[in-house]
Amino acid sequence: MADDARVIHNTDTQAFEIENTAGTAVLTYRELGDHLTILHTEVGPEHEGKGYAGLLVRSALDYARQRKLRVIPACKFARTYIARHREYADLVDAS
Numbered sequence: 001m002a003d004d005a006r007v008i009h010n011t012d013t014q015a016f017e018i019e020n021t022a023g024t025a026v027l028t029y030r031e032l033g034d035h036l037t038i039l040h041t042e043v044g045p046e047h048e049g050k051g052y053a054g055l056l057v058r059s060a061l062d063y064a065r066q067r068k069l070r071v072i073p074a075c076k077f078a079r080t081y082i083a084r085h086r087e088y089a090d091l092v093d094a095s
Contacts, residue, residue: 027056
């Protein structure tokens with residue numbers, strides 16, 4: 001279950017990763033200026049349906065909030081997550 005998973009923020013590769021999954025749960029982003037673009041969320045088949053993708057997106061959004069960044073959700077999963085979790089809607093760049 002995702003509640004006990006540990007998210008690692010890898011600033012060198014601009015990614016959030018779930019520890020101990022051999023790279024099968026990762027969210028990639030690009031931070032440029034005052035924007036964070038969520039590019040892609042990928043979870044291996046062995047972890048689907050366990051909440052890992054949501055945990056990764058939430059971690060990226062919390063990071064953006066802490067750094068006062070505007071979010072561009074280029075990733076379809078991230079857009080859906082934000083639509084379902086309206087507490088993050090204020091982060092989205094409307095332009």
